[in-house]
Amino acid sequence: MSALTSDEVLEEGLFRFEGVDELKSSWREGLRPDPFMTVSGWADRHRMLAARASAEPGRYRTSRTPYMREIMDALSPGSPVQRVVFMKAAQVGATEAGNNWIGFIIHQAPGPMLAVQPTVELAKRNSRHRIDPLIEESPALRDRVKPARSRDAGNTMLSKEFNGGILIMTGANSAVGLRSTPARYIFLDEVDAYPASADDEGDPVTLAEARSLTFSHRRKVFLASTPTIRGLSRIEREYEASDQRRYHVPCPECGVMQWLKFERLRWEKGRPETARYHCEACEAPIGEHSKTAMLQEGEWRASATASDPATAGFHLSALYSPAGWLSWQAIARAFETAQGSDESLKAFRNTVLAETWVETGEAPDWQRLHDRREQWQAGSVPAGGLFLTAGADNPEGPH
Incomplete structure (x- = not known):
């Protein structure tokens, strides 16, 4: 006896009851693979911006900030890029793009995610003013994350559970939060405002990225920030190690x-x-x-050529800010x-300008002292000198 097709199984009487047409339709839908979708495509189709969280409420439109399309799509599962670095001006749409990515993950590619703000307090504020509206205003997400008031919801200020994954939000000043769970997805926002060390346990970016290493090629990391001081800026360092993309118009x-x-x-x-x-x-x-x-x-x-081919770097100044935002x-x-x-x-x-600031000022004390040095014959004591002394600083520390 030859194998039956799914339709033949239904019609041969294995499922003899009313509503067989609906069942056949559901069967076919279940066998169909998930559609290929990008983060920008998801945002245009499903993202709604709340009035309390956006100056332009309503349906999200990537066409409003077209420079964000490639950045968001690099965060999509179909892109070979694993690390996205965005050195940016303020108010160019980066945070909303990151939130689009969060929504996409909850809806289309569930998995464990870590979202890091500079401090725990800022993470709580972001959860209230950005993440909660993201979920509440987008029908595609509303049913996937239970309300915080429901029993056993798995929905707290800093944790949002959904089918197949969880979103953990924390601050870069909390080592406990940074090493709380493995994460396939990591969103590091405003990294130049992170402290040098998280509770004296090391660089917050390094600690956070370590959470994703077990996911190998399936991981995605998004680092975004306005830059600060030349030589101290994390985002500038990451951008300079990338392929350094610029938006040409x-x-x-x-x-x-x-x-x-x-x-x-x-x-x-x-x-x-x-x-x-x-x-x-x-x-x-x-x-x-x-x-x-x-x-x-x-x-x-x-x-440029990136030191890591899986890293894509983007730079954008406010000169690109769309009409109605920051004008020339x-x-x-x-x-x-x-x-x-x-x-x-x-x-x-x-x-x-999304560029680092070069500190200027008077020369340090050692420079002024060096400029006042005089030449004397070795082994001689200058006139008026009482004794010779010397000192040295060992950069290695005492032995």
Whole structure:
């Protein structure tokens, strides 16, 4: 007797009851493999932004920030990228992209996830103001995470259980939170604000990433931050070790692709409203009204070879901020306002240009002492000297 197909099994009488058509349909649906979906595709289809958590409530649209598409899709299961590094300006949509990834995992690719904020208190605040609205406002997630008020919900301030996985939220200042559980997915937000050590147990980024090592090639790590001080910035160090991608956009006049640089934003002194971006190829002045089309036609291009081929690095300044957010005029005004204050210029460089700040100041004491050295013949005591003495500092410590 030959094997029966699924439809023949149903029709041969193994399932003889009313509703057989519905059962056959469910059977076929169960045999169909899960659709291939990217994080950006999921966000466009399922993500809803709550009024209390977003300036633009309603359905999420990747087209609003098209530069985030490739970053989100690198976090998708179908991408070979394992580590995504994003060195960014403030308010360019990075946190919402990370939340889209969280929603995608809960709905499409469940597994253990660790989300780290600079402190435990910030993790709690993020849970209340970002994660809870993410779940409550998106129907695809609402039924997968039980309300915190239900018995045995597995839903607390810093822990969200769902079928097939769990989201643990913690702070970089808590070593206990960082080593609490193995995690296939790790979201490290604002890493430059992390302490140097988590409860004296070591670098928080290293401790967190160690949670994912058992997942080998199936892991995903997302590091995002505005940068801080040159030489101390974690995100700059990670970006420089990556393939260093920049978002290239076309000049509306000549079509030449280029990434946006602050020195090419020009305006009349004292009149930031005259700010225009000047093409590096044809020098044509580009108005703010052209930015939307430029962003839609943009593409990420790598400028280096990563030390780890599984790491992709992205850099984005606020010059790319979409229409209605931070304008070129506002950037020009902020730069003029910051003049005369190192702290204001530092904030501008970090949060608007997404670049590190180089500390300046007087030479340290050892430099001034070195500059005042004099030459004397070895073994002689200068006139007026009473005795010879010497000292040395052993960088290895005492033996």
